[in-house]
Amino acid sequence: xxRAVSISIGSSKRDSAAELxxxxxxxxxxxxxxxxxxxxxxxxxxxxxxKVDAFGMGGAIRGLTVDDKYYPLHSVDNLTRYVKQTPVVxxxxxKSTLEGRMLAYVESQIGVPQPKRFLITSMTDRWWMxxxxxxxxxxxxxxxLMFALGVPIAIHSIKGVKRLAATMLPVIGRLPFEWxxxxxxxxxxxxxxxxxxFDWATVIAGDCHYIKxxxxxxLDGKIIFTNTTTKEDVQDFRNAxxxxxxxxxxxxEGRSFGTNVMEAMLVAISGKGRALSSEELRxxxxxxxxxxxxEPLNPDxxxxx
Numbered sequence: 001x002x003r004a005v006s007i008s009i010g011s012s013k014r015d016s017a018a019e020l021x022x023x024x025x026x027x028x029x030x031x032x033x034x035x036x037x038x039x040x041x042x043x044x045x046x047x048x049x050x051k052v053d054a055f056g057m058g059g060a061i062r063g064l065t066v067d068d069k070y071y072p073l074h075s076v077d078n079l080t081r082y083v084k085q086t087p088v089v090x091x092x093x094x095k096s097t098l099e100g101r102m103l104a105y106v107e108s109q110i111g112v113p114q115p116k117r118f119l120i121t122s123m124t125d126r127w128w129m130x131x132x133x134x135x136x137x138x139x140x141x142x143x144x145l146m147f148a149l150g151v152p153i154a155i156h157s158i159k160g161v162k163r164l165a166a167t168m169l170p171v172i173g174r175l176p177f178e179w180x181x182x183x184x185x186x187x188x189x190x191x192x193x194x195x196x197x198f199d200w201a202t203v204i205a206g207d208c209h210y211i212k213x214x215x216x217x218x219l220d221g222k223i224i225f226t227n228t229t230t231k232e233d234v235q236d237f238r239n240a241x242x243x244x245x246x247x248x249x250x251x252x253e254g255r256s257f258g259t260n261v262m263e264a265m266l267v268a269i270s271g272k273g274r275a276l277s278s279e280e281l282r283x284x285x286x287x288x289x290x291x292x293x294x295e296p297l298n299p300d301x302x303x304x305x
Contacts, residue, residue: 017031057076095248120133125206126207
C-alpha cells in the first residue's frame, strides 16, 4: 500500500486518515498536526523520511504565486531540513488546477449566485481560486490587507493585488510564519472583523481557518469556497446559515483533505519518487476524475440565475 502523510503545524484536533484505491493502487492518506510546534514537525519529517511514499506540508506553504510571479516564504524552509529521500509537496500544484475549476463547476451545478459579489480573505494565498471571479464579472473585494495585516483597506482589482504582492510579499516572506498566519491553537479562535464585507458578499472564499477566525455569527444565504474542512467545520457553517459549502478537494471519510494531502497522494500513486510537474498532476487529476465538492447546507437561502 502506498502511504501519503501530511505533517502539519496546525491543530492536532484536525488529524484524520483515509484509505482508497485509485488507478489500481491502494493508498493511505494521513494528516498529523503538531499544534504550532515547527520543531516537532521538522522531527516528524525526519523520522518518517524514507518510510512513506510522499509528504504533504500542511499548515504552511513554501511560497505564494500571484499570476506568474513566485514569492518564497523563507521561514518554512527549516521544516524539511531532515528530509533526504521522500518527496515533499505543499499543494501548490493541485491548487493551480482544482481551485481554478471551482467557480465554473459550481455555476454549472447550481447556477450563478445573485448578486455577483465576491469576498476573498487572502488572494495572494488563493490566486487560482479568486481569479475566475474577476474574469466572470463579479464585484470583488480582496482582503489581504485587512485579514493578514489588520489594515482596513479593501482591494478591488487584479492590478491592485499584483501591486500589493510586489510591494509586500518580499518583506512578508522574511517574517516568522506565525506572524501572518494562524497556527496551532490560534486557529480555533473566532475574532470577527470587517463584518460589513462578509454581509455584502454572496460568495466568501479563502483558507478555512481565516474565514472561521474572522467571520460573523451569521452567514445566511452565502456560498463558502474553501479548502480543508472537518465534520465540525461543516456543522459550524450549517449553523451559521451558509447555503452551500464548496471545497476544492472531494470529501473522504467525512472531511475534505488539504491540497497538500491530495498532491502527496498523486505523487505516491505515480510511483515516480519525486514531485510531479503541473502537466503530470493535471493528467492524473483528469484520469481520476477529481472534482470540487459541493455540499448543500441551507440551499433554499441562496438566489441563483
